[in-house]
Amino acid sequence: MTEQRDSSFLSSSVPRRRDALRLLSAAALGAGAWPAFAQDSKRLPRLVTVSGAITEVVYALGAEGQLVGTDTTSLFPAAARATPKVGYMRQLSAEGLLSLKPDAIIATNESGPTVVLDQIRTAGVKVEIIEADHSWGEVQRKVQAVGRAAAKEVQARELQARLDAEWAQVLLRIGGAKGRKPKVLFVLSHSASPQVSGEKTAAHAVIGFAGGVNALSGFHGYRPMTAEAMASAAPDIILTSTQSIEAHGGVERFWQRPELALTPAYKKRALITQDALLLLGFGPRLPAAIGELHDKFRAALA
């Protein structure tokens, strides 16, 4: 084992032991251990976050000074929009990411391409991937991962505790509410054809948390919205994102969709809209979002 001199990459003065393989043979095999770039214990790690919710966690921890780049879905808070953008989360650029000289990248498992993440990893950047399983655990993992990566574990634990308490409180309130659970159907329509969400989606989980029942079941993921499916699902409430409404050109135009005309929700114009990132991002604002959603459910049923 040879001691590797650290690079000028992080202006570090603390060398670290690492194995060194021949560069080209390692590259040809598509694998290989590269010397890691040492972390300066005096300087705070530079972060790149890929996913709006993870960016929110960084701001919640007060670590936004360490944020050097975000992806295009990172739109909250407003300051996040001004950070350098590394592109869409599924189409990241290796050189682009490395040019920001990050120490760590935190992303969900939906980010890619995987080859680019591998390249980042072998360049010595810490890559934290969070499994997006639409549970409260996902939020917790995000907080922990950001805390680790930002070297702010203490603050992360505090934030975690606070969020856990909020979450427990909101679940209690929802659990104690009486009355029947409304059948809610989530419509996603940022692009041309509207889709509705079945099980194993963020929307499904959110509806359940907020005290509703997904009007659709029996399939995973998203399906195109059809009139018959809507009629047989018979949702009491239509839930959608503000971006979807904008894409339609307003609430009125949205209600003009023929598929919605046969639903109970249509008769009462029971529509709830929320910002997509807030609703589905599974970030630190989730407890507040769920609470708000629950209240809107009750109001719509009343």
Place this chain on the structure above:
Amino acid sequence: MSQRFGARAVLGGSAVLLVAAFAVGAVSGAYAISLSQLWNVLTSLGQGASGQSPEHLVFLNIRLPRLVLGVAAGAGLGMAGTLMQGLFRNPLADPGLIGISSGAALAAGITIVLGASFWPMLPRTLGSWTLVLMAFGGGFAVTLLIYGLSRSEGGTRMALMLLAGIAINALAGAGLGLLSVMATDEQLRSLQFWLLGSLGGARWSAVILVGVAVLLSCWAAASLASPLNAIALGEAQAALLGVDVERTKRRAVVITAVAVGAVTATTGIIGFIGLIAPHWVRMVAGPDHRIVLPASALLGAALVLAADTVARTVMAPAELPLGVLTAFIGVPMFLLMLRHFRGRV
């Protein structure tokens, strides 16, 4: 047509353009690498892996494989474009006519949208190679189908190939449309990015495979240059000059399928290079395939490199998809060519 430059001038000029494009691409990128740093990287290559600065790693493992992939992609597309134009005896022909791009796109679409549900085992065994192999297989299969449909007694008829190509391309397009409707937002985005083409995420293993495929294809294509000249007189006349027209067609189709299939499977769809590069070469060198074939490969490589350099620097740290840029250059060029060839097509 006014002046024609000689073979040496054209080939030399294209080679110079390629080297220049490579050099510019080597020093450009989102990650700043100065010339002196680059020099250190190159000189340390000979000494083995010692003193690996981050510039070293970024250049050798991210930028250089991408440059090499760009060369291979452009060369394969330019060469294949020339073959197709010679085969169809029409300067507006393009490898897409025989279905490679649409077949690869359809296979990619199937993998992206349906892969997880129908063949979950596949990604596990093939890993990140799943998409590449499926796309290559799809392109090759569709090309074989179109080739088969164009055979009649007496050989392969190019008019039939053209019609079969149009029909199958339309079918693949419809298939892709169906897949986009079935796809979730995420899958749709992935598919869209694949269709727009990109040299990003190039790994040495993939790059070397594509490079070898293109190299072999170009080498095999060299022997088709003279026969294609004769075929310009018409297939009947070429046969009377002793050209084995059937064999030439078959080889051209297979070479195109292998080269363009390998490239498309790795990079997605990069359009218009196969159309523009041979056209520009013919404008300065005349239509002799013995010059146009190698020069189109060189020029195609230079064009792809140039476009990719723009794609990865103009919006840094994000990237533009390569296909967007080649379309922006390609479509006006295509329209200009239509005007130019109005009387002769």
Place this chain on the structure above:
Amino acid sequence: MTAAGHGALACASVEVRIGAKRLLANASVELAPGRVTAILGPNGAGKSTLLSVLAGQREPTQGRATLDGRPLSGHGMPVLALRWALMPQESAVAFDFTAQDIVALGRYPHRRAPTRDEDAIMAEAMALTDVTALAPRILNTLSGGEKARVHLARALAQLWHPRPDGASRWLLLDEPTAALDLAHQHSAMRLLRAWAARGVGVVAVLHDLNLARRYADEVVVLGAPGGLRQGATADVLQPALIEAVWRMPCQPVTGADGVTQYLFG
């Protein structure tokens, strides 16, 4: 029909059918090198078809064509390309090849064994058909007659040198004079006679009876009652036959040079 001798180009009982249409029926000819043979007949009689069968371009549905007594398929196209050249009736050339390029393609069959005077061959061939000045012009921009002369030069270039084994050479021409102006028509026919005199077998589909009468040693007339007729020009091209085949009253006239020509109408 005598037995096909050495060097002879022949076909026996050939029929060419496409679907239900019969382009050529029961055609048998035997052609010897060193002569100019004209294939004549009204439109639709199958002149071009016969030529393409003899050239190996078209497979007859019945019967077969032979060279030196062997079927054409036995020789193989690359070998045949060294012994004969076909000048087509029309030929659309793709891309902007120049006249020079086209004539150079005539040497394609010889690319494996080029002689020392490849450039000289092309230059002389172009001089023979008077297209030297057109060499740098793009073929597709030339007039019909100029294109025809370029293709003729190409065919000549292809056959330039006698074969080392003494095998017969053949010039097959499909309406070579159709697009040419008057002066070039005659100079082309004289050129063909000169080549025939050197031992090349010249077979030309002609539509102009007078040209055939003046320049051809032998004619093959298609569409005659009773089938194909082959023989010496003066013997076969009698007014009675002409009127029967072409359905035009015909009056032979002998010119000052002693050559018979026909007046029609």
